[in-house]
Amino acid sequence: MAVVCEIRDLERLARRRVPKMFFDYANSGAWTESTYRANSEDFARIKLRQRVAVDMSDRSLETTLVGQRVSMPVVLAPVGLTGMQYPDGEIAAARAAAAAGVPYTLSTMSICSIETVAAATTTPFWFQLYVMRDRDFVGSLIDRAKAAGCSALVLTLDLQILGQRHNDIRNGLSTPPKFTPKHLWQMATRPGWCLRMLRTRNRTFGNIVGHAKGVDDLSSLSSWTSQQFDPRLSWKDIEWVKQRWGGPLILKGILDVEDARRALDTGADAISVSNHGGRQLDGAPSSISVLPEIVDAVGDRIEIHMDGGVRSGQDVLKALCLGAKGVHIGRAYIYGLAAMGGPGVSLALDIIRKELDITMALCGERRVADLSRTNLYHEGRQD
Numbered sequence: 050m051a052v053v054c055e056i057r058d059l060e061r062l063a064r065r066r067v068p069k070m071f072f073d074y075a076n077s078g079a080w081t082e083s084t085y086r087a088n089s090e091d092f093a094r095i096k097l098r099q100r101v102a103v104d105m106s107d108r109s110l111e112t113t114l115v116g117q118r119v120s121m122p123v124v125l126a127p128v129g130l131t132g133m134q135y136p137d138g139e140i141a142a143a144r145a146a147a148a149a150g151v152p153y154t155l156s157t158m159s160i161c162s163i164e165t166v167a168a169a170t171t172t173p174f175w176f177q178l179y180v181m182r183d184r185d186f187v188g189s190l191i192d193r194a195k196a197a198g199c200s201a202l203v204l205t206l207d208l209q210i211l212g213q214r215h216n217d218i219r220n221g222l223s224t225p226p227k228f229t230p231k232h233l234w235q236m237a238t239r240p241g242w243c244l245r246m247l248r249t250r251n252r253t254f255g256n257i258v259g260h261a262k263g264v265d266d267l268s269s270l271s272s273w274t275s276q277q278f279d280p281r282l283s284w285k286d287i288e289w290v291k292q293r294w295g296g297p298l299i300l301k302g303i304l305d306v307e308d309a310r311r312a313l314d315t316g317a318d319a320i321s322v323s324n325h326g327g328r329q330l331d332g333a334p335s336s337i338s339v340l341p342e343i344v345d346a347v348g349d350r351i352e353i354h355m356d357g358g359v360r361s362g363q364d365v366l367k368a369l370c371l372g373a374k375g376v377h378i379g380r381a382y383i384y385g386l387a388a389m390g391g392p393g394v395s396l397a398l399d400i401i402r403k404e405l406d407i408t409m410a411l412c413g414e415r416r417v418a419d420l421s422r423t424n425l426y427h428e429g430r431q432d
């Protein structure tokens with residue numbers, strides 16, 4: 050049994066256990082993947098300030114996110130097709146998040162439906178919304194999330210047009226998978242995945258198939274999204290979503306100060322600084338590099354979350370120091386899920402919690418709310 054110390058260990062296991070087309074779907078970025086790489090590389094450049102002889106005996110990572118108590122400021126980000134990484138993966142991830150005391154966000158593009166996840170869990174989860182051309186269907190998704198007791202809505206604004214992901218095109222990614230010799234080979238070399246997948250009935254987009262009109266063929270993700278997602282989505286639509294939802298609203302995909310200022314007018318409860326994990330606009334800056342200017346511009350008026358490139362508790366701490374209140378993780382938990390199902394998600398969260406706690410202590414802080422830019426090391430600092 051391989052020893053797992055860090056998220057990269059889970060990534061290695063996931064690569065071995067999931068058919069290539071689905072591993073690559075999770076593990077890739079758009080075009081040249083420069084933004085995808087920058088998300089992680091820019092975290093690595095940030096240096097921490099070591100402090101000593103501070104009483105660190107009584108530490109806590111607890112805080113609140115959009116008014117909800119969490120055991121640490123970490124959220125499982127929405128990830129489409131999670132149930133293809135591991136059968137019923139959305140249920141496993143939601144349960145692991147609940148056990149860890151952090152929110153789970155179910156994607157519109159999940160395999161298990163809102164109702165399936167709600168029936169299999171007891172803790173409210175968050176729901177992520179994509180806006181389709183068919184507004185009646187979008188309205189029904191919001192109503193279904195409300196009926197299922199979802200406790201926050203995450204409205205994604207950065208994917209009305211799908212960024213081009215070369216690996217998915219090369220791999221002929223589809224759900225359910227095609228049965229070409231190449232795809233059969235990819236699956237045959239992952240027999241554990243195949244056997245588990247045969248045992249579940251959840252193998253297509255549960256929120257969509259059987260609910261939306263004229264969307265039976267989801268085999269090509271890019272052509273499906275271009276037919277269904279509404280490229281006309283604009284700021285004025287957010288008012289309609291907010292009214293229909295009526296609960297905590299988080300706007301996801303803000304990467305620009307002007308957009309952050311515009312987001313204030315919508316009355317949303319939080320924004321998430323994100324470039325969709327480098328999967329949309331390649332060439333955009335990393336999330337962590339733009340976080341400080343967005344915090345400076347609007348941080349006193351709206352709760353700020355972020356995601357992108359977070360692979361450790363140290364990354365979480367750096368984002369908190371730069372002004373994020375909540376840090377969302379995508380691939381970090383998906384690697385755990387793909388590697389070993391629900392226990393893998395729990396393991397990913399344990400790793401991140403431990404790294405965050407130890408790093409906070411070594412920086413001389415006892416509460417996440419006390420972390421600030423002063424915990425970061427700047428060349429030439431005076432104090």
Ligand SMILES: Cc1cc2nc3c(=O)[nH]c(=O)nc-3n(C[C@H](O)[C@H](O)[C@H](O)COP(=O)(O)O)c2cc1C
Pocket residue numbers: 074075076088126127128129130156157158177205301323324325326327328356357358359377378379380381
């Ligand atoms: C495989 C995959 C699928 C994703 N699907 C969605 C989605 O359905 N909705 C959404 O808002 N974001 C989606 N995202 C973006 C994540 O919510 C998040 O922004 C991103 O993963 C953060 O970067 P990280 O993976 O480096 O942590 C997806 C990301 C990945 C890796």
Ligand SMILES: CC(C)CC(=O)C(=O)O
Pocket residue numbers: 128129130158208270274325328
């Ligand atoms: C099915 C996709 C639209 C889900 C997504 O957001 C992504 O792959 O990044």
